[in-house]
Amino acid sequence: MLIAFASSDGLTIDSHFASAPVFEMYKFTGGPQGIIHTSLSSEDMAESNDKVDVRIKMLKECAIVYCTQIGGPAAARLVQSGIHPLKVPVGALIEDELNKLNILFLSKKLPPWLKKKVGEAAVQ
DSSP states (O other): OEEEEEOSSSSEEOOBGGGOSOEEEEEOOSSSOEEEEEEOOHHHHHTOSOHHHHHHHHTTTEEEEEESBOOHHHHHHHHHTTOEEEEOOTTEEHHHHHHHHHHHHHHTOOOHHHHHHHHHHHHO
16 A cells, blocks of 8 residues: 655655645555655646646555645545545654554554555555
C-alpha cells in the first residue's frame, strides 16, 4: 500500500495538500519502510490551472495521503479517487506517523475504510 506525505523536508508533514511542493511516497508493508520516490515539483504545477487535479493524478496509486490541511472539495475529490486524506499537526514526523500506522495494523483493529484499503492492496 502506498502512502504519501505532504512534506517540504522529507522528515515532517508540513504542507497543505493543494500547495505542497513535494510529496514523499512510502510503500507500507507493515514492517520496515522504504521510500519509493519524491514527486511533483513546482515546475509540474506551472503546467496546470487545477492544482488539486495534478496532485490527484500524481497520487493515484496511493491509498492514504497525509497533510496539514485540505479543503472540503479537495478532500471529496481525493476520496472519489480512492485516496483517503488524513490531516495531522504541522511538524508531525513522517516516521512517527508510519509507526502509528504499523501499531494500528498490529492491533488488527482497523477502521472500516482502512480494512477496505488493505483488501484492495492485497488484490493488486
